[in-house]
């Protein structure tokens with residue numbers, strides 16, 4: 001099986017590629033935006049790094065040709081001077097969908113987020129919802145996987161958790177009272193590869209979350225405890241943080257905006273977890289934390 005991965009240098013992409021190097025039946029075109037990104041991709045005969053341009057339809061189509069499945073990972077939560085939701089989350093998805101049609105791709109896998117909704121008042125959730133719609137209406141069979149905070153080596157969620165759990169005192173948004181369903185990044189990679197192999201007919205949207213609900217406050221305490229540390233967790237009122245973010249980002253453009261604050265303090269609730277539908281064995285939270293804290297290697 002041959003797959004193309006966009007945003008291959010993302011934290012999810014790097015993990016997925018490591019899983020691919022352990023599989024005997026997979027060849028991957030690892031699509032990134034510049035040659036600089038090649039250095040973070042695993043070195044393996046199964047992986048062909050390739051610079052892709054979302055603004056060049058014929059180049060993108062050429063990159064996708066001959067593959068069975070496209071895994072579209074390129075996407076952002078934090079906007080910057082260089083990129084925004086319209087470009088990274090919507091235009092890039094539109095370009096991939098068009099090129100996938102031209103290239104005769106059999107199946108699309110799109111990684112979205114819990115809360116994605118094309119009519120959302122939140123610009124990030126709206127952009128992911130619009131991207132989902134582009135994928136669902138592409139005419140190609142597709143699997144959309146909505147994910148919560150991802151924990152694994154190199155994910156933004158794991159980096160913040162490690163940093164916070166190593167301090168004696170922290171102040172976090174709303175005192176970390178929001179409830180999360182952290183998903184082990186290895187479980188997501190397993191789900192993606194399963195879908196690529198099976199390429200189910202039609203379009204399905206799955207909400208795949210971790211096995212355990214935990215408040216962010218308790219997650220930090222748990223991670224600290226596993227390192228024989230203890231952290232005093234204080235609170236920054238969300239309203240105040242959003243006001244500060246609004247003032248800062250008016251001048252800076254991007255960064256931690258009120259939109260991002262709403263996303264990262266949202267309760268991650270799902271009606272039904274897709275682990276059964278995707279036949280994925282979820283990693284217990286304790287084991288995921290052991291992996292990122294370094295007690296257990298992948």
Ligand SMILES: NC(=O)c1ccc[n+]([C@@H]2O[C@H](COP(=O)([O-])OP(=O)(O)OC[C@H]3O[C@@H](n4cnc5c(N)ncnc54)[C@H](OP(=O)(O)O)[C@@H]3O)[C@@H](O)[C@H]2O)c1
Pocket residue numbers: 006007008009010011012013032033034037054072073074075076077083084087088089092111112113114147148149150151155156157
């Ligand atoms: N991490 C999480 O907890 C989480 C949770 C829910 C959903 N997701 C979704 O999972 C996917 C991967 O997330 P991640 O956290 O692993 O990503 P990441 O490490 O932040 O990497 C972002 C990727 O998007 C690419 N990108 C940025 N701007 C772009 C643009 N204008 N056009 C095309 N590509 C652009 C980046 O390429 P450059 O390096 O060239 O800028 C990079 O490959 C994303 O779609 C994200 O929305 C992640």
